[in-house]
Amino acid sequence: MNAALPLAAPSALAPIKPSLAGATRTELGDALRTLGLPAREVKMRAAQLWHWIYFRGVRDFNDMLNVAKPMRILLAERFTLERPAIAAEQVSSDGTRKWLIKMKPTGPFDKGAEIECVYIPEADRGTLCVSSQVGCTLNCTFCHTGTQKLVRNLTTAEIVAQVMVARDRLGDFPGGVAPTDGIVPSGEGVRAVSNVVFMGMGEPLYNFDCVRDAIGVLTDGEGLSLSKRRITVSTSGVVPQLEALGRECGTMLAISLHATNDDLRDTLVPLNKKYPIHDLLAACRAYPGASNARRITFEYVMLKGVNDTPAEARALVRLLKGLPAKINLIPFNPWPGTVYECSDWETIERFSDIVFNAGYASPVRTPRGRDILAACGQLKSETEKLRARARMMLEESLAVGLE
Structure with missing residues (x-):
């Protein structure tokens, strides 16, 4: 009888090396201290890494030319400069780009979260719409993203990494090559990336600490160096966090309003049941830094037969009286399964004229990226879309079987 062969011992899984791309200054210092460096050297090395990671956009420690070779080898043994992967890219007929970005797994049971990030180019600037959460909890009825369940908050590094991925892809770091498509x-x-708006997936103020720290990295003058006035945080109205946003971040503020009375807003933006319009506008009036030079943007999606009458326009003017505000009118961007339609263009123009004649800027946002579901309110991760299609196909097959 042959003796049984011994089973091979399972190979130990190699530890996942953390990436320093997206790290804050504090996190860079903490990472360097794990290498046993003295305090004086930690400060110097952290400044070097910051320059190479965020100003130069390098992806390999060997490219850090003023860092000694032994230190570069040590850094490469313990860390990476890896960004999240672009799982898919779509380019709209109008030049808008949408990226499905896959984050690194955070543990053994995490296959890697997916979020969508949109880039909108114009002649004199490029705006990147970043996500702050995977999914959303707000269930705004006109928003495609709101139909996706919340998976988790994004980390500070994952928020910053969206900007780095975009700059890589667009050739926006020194020596980079812009795409030709x-x-x-x-x-x-x-x-290429001059403006950043937190208008992607998720409610930024429900992930305030990570959003605040990400803004700190994005606006650091020795790195990515974005102006705070070119960063806008859009919220559906998490009233208790508004004061901290203005005081600690100093960015521009956008309010996802969409209605002039609580009954309608309770339906369109269910968060209104917790923080009604009166409380929201009181927080806006007290928003630190708000002035005619730093106006608050009120976003108002134009829904046919729902909130687009001249009476609603006049009510909006009365509601915002005395606030340093501009009103951004957003033609509704349709998505599969929605019950809403976009207001007619004549209706939108009439609404805009009423607001403008009352003394408020009332630009009508040009829909961008509609053909790739990249426009406002259309974002939803590809994984969730595929699951939805699979459920629909299963339901259809079951229905056929019952006939």
Whole structure:
């Protein structure tokens, strides 16, 4: 009888090396201290890494030319500069780009979260719409993202990494090469990513600490160096966090309003049941830094037969009286399964005229990226879309079987 062969011992899983791409200054210092460096050297090395990671956008420690080779080897043994992966890219006929970005797994049972990030190029600037959560909890009835369940908050590094991924792809770091398959702003002093808006997946103020720290990295003058006035945080109205946002971040503020009375807003933006319009506007009036030079943007989606009458326009003017505000009118962007339609163009123009004649700027946002579901309110991760299609196909097959 042959003796049984011994089973091979399972190989130990190699530890996952953390990436320093997206780290805050404090996190960089903490990482360097794990290497046993003295305090004076930690400060110096952290400044070097910051420059190479965020100003130069390098992806390999060997490219850090003023860092000694032994230190580069040590850093590569313990860390990476890896970004999240672009799982898919779509380019709209109008030049808008949408990326499905896959984050690294955070543990053994995490397959890697997916979020969508949108880039909108114009002649003199490029705006990147970033996500702050995987999914959303707000269930705004006109928003496709709101139909996706919340998976988790994004980390500070994952928020910052969206900007780094975009700059990599668009050739926006020194020595980078811009893609040739679409529009990218160019010219002296023009950056491909000049503006960032927190208007992607999720409610930023429900992930306040990570959003605040990410803004700190994005606006650091020795790195990515974005102006605070070119960063806008859009919220559906998490009233208790508004004061902290203005005081600690100093960014521009956008309020997802969409209605002039609580009954309608309770339906469109269910968060209104917790923080009604009166409380929301009181917090806006007290928002730190708000002035005619730093106006609050009120977003108002135009829904046919729902909130688009001249009476609603006049009510909106009365509601915002005395606030340093501009009103951004957003033609509704349709998505599969929605019950809403976009207001007619004549209706939108009439609404805009009433607001404008009352003294408020009332630009009508040009829909961008509709053909790739990249427009406002259309974001939803590809994984969730595939699951929805699979459920629909299963339901259809079951229905056929019952006939």
